[in-house]
Amino acid sequence: MAEDFDTPDLRSAHVIVLGNEKGGTGKSTLSIHITVALLKAGYRVASIDLDVRQRTLTRFLENRRSWAQTAPWPVELPLHYALDRGASENVNDNETMEFTAFAEAIAAVEHAYEFVVIDTPASDSYLMRLAHSLADTLVSPVNESFIDVDVFSRVHHDRTRRGNVAHYADLVLEARRKRRLVDNGIIDWVLVRNRSLSIQSNNARQVGMSLKRMSAELQFRVAEGLHDRVIFRELFPIGLTALDPIETAVQNQTLTSSQLSGRREVETLVQTLRLPVHQPGMEHLEARHRWYEGISHFYRNLAASAGE
Template sequence: MNFDADEAPELRTAHVIVVANEKGGSGKSTMSIHLAVALLKAGYRVATIDLDIRQRTLTRFFENRASWAKTAPWRVELPKHFAPDRGESASRLDNETAEFAIFAEAIGEVEHSFEFIVIDTPASDSYLMRLAHSLADTLISPMNDSFIDMDVLTRVHHDRGQRGMVAQYAEIVIEARRKRRLVDNGLIDWVLVRNRVATLQTNNAKQVDHALRRLAVELQFRVAEGLHDRVIFRELFPLGLTALDALEESHHTLTASQKSARREIDDLVNDLRLPERAAGVGHLESRHIWFNAISDFYRKLGELKGERPR
């Protein structure tokens, strides 16, 4: 494989997947859970970090899963999970320093020995949340099919035909990308994933789809198909299980909906175009192959937007 040493960033072994957007309840934790379990089941070494210090959904899920694992009749895969605490000092600076130290220690512990790190984040803007963004190789933003969620991404200015007044969240991503380029010449593959898609294509969903594709060029992201609204995506949470687990071996035969859920998660993982395992190719090398393919994609998307190649 030929890599241009001057151009290629210094890639760590672990591919960092950050699941984030500024909207509560859009499915960040649900996606983190399913993605982490899917990667574990594919045989990867996976670490997970729960930065949603208040809700701790990811942490509770893996606690439930760990206790299920003790008695389960089949193998239950577990990631190496980190749940940093929030700094409790009165000084913001002290808190941020402490949070940075804990986070950096977690990353340092796994970045060279694990293949994927999945980071779930809180809905609110915080220091840790921004820090996580600037480490992301793949940034996943789940989005409900509504224009309300779109509003978090961008507000379109109609004044003097000036479009694209970028709203809060997209600004966070732009800033993280800028920092990332400066620090290690890396890039962030930003993937918007639709979540809780209604089974019937409504007019609204079509409109959202259309608007998203237009925005994708402007804000430089990709769109993945995503997950439908399904009971199976939430009902197994208390057990620490997912539709991907060997449910058929326990209490029931798989329903059509469960089979579709598995297919959706498989499709989502494919759509993410993560570094893939291939015969004779080490993980770091597949990270470089990933980097080259994704840089190419964003170079072309940038050209569509009218940016000069960097």
């Protein structure tokens, strides 16, 4: 039985990739919150920052590590890998170096950790594509704007009509094809609405309808994600999130209703991702197979309803 762990399709870590070629949609913010939520739920979590330029996730974790040194309560930290930027003049050399570092990070954690959270940059690169094809769950944050929608499907001026599959969706479909060939794996693609406003505008409704229409063709789910809240951005310098006991850490008072709502939104988001429940060893592998069956069933139904 133990040798099952050596075969790539039975790796024990569930890989969550945050991806969207559109910049600034909230990939790093969601990777921070998902990582901390999983740590707080007691899972062994590793994180990888593929954004070699901005390193937002890495910067957050550095801040969190230094806070952890003085905090009166335990501050959970993932095992983190930050990829360095290749310094060579030769692009191929840089890509090779980055790929080697990424492959080493994955190999080091895939059997020992239950979740691997990978934050990706907005720019298209070989590494970013590779990360997408490793995803078990791909989370793409999307803001309430047709500019954001346009990277999935070209927005038609008559918005009831279907546009062509756009570059980022194409990249995900390609990653899915590769993944199926490699280990028959399925990428559960979840579009997460981010920075939504409390008062729903006509624009937000139309964006929602467009995403719903596309979901059957591109085979993604849409999740209600996070509202636009100060709590999701103000704690970055001290490496904390809405899930941490900030009422004692920085405020010494009760949380505001917006802060409490922010906390609940993150918890709901993680539930919506329908991540496999992990137990050690074979139990975990069985849970993973059951999860795959559930997700396959979901996509078979989706494909059937799209064909009707």
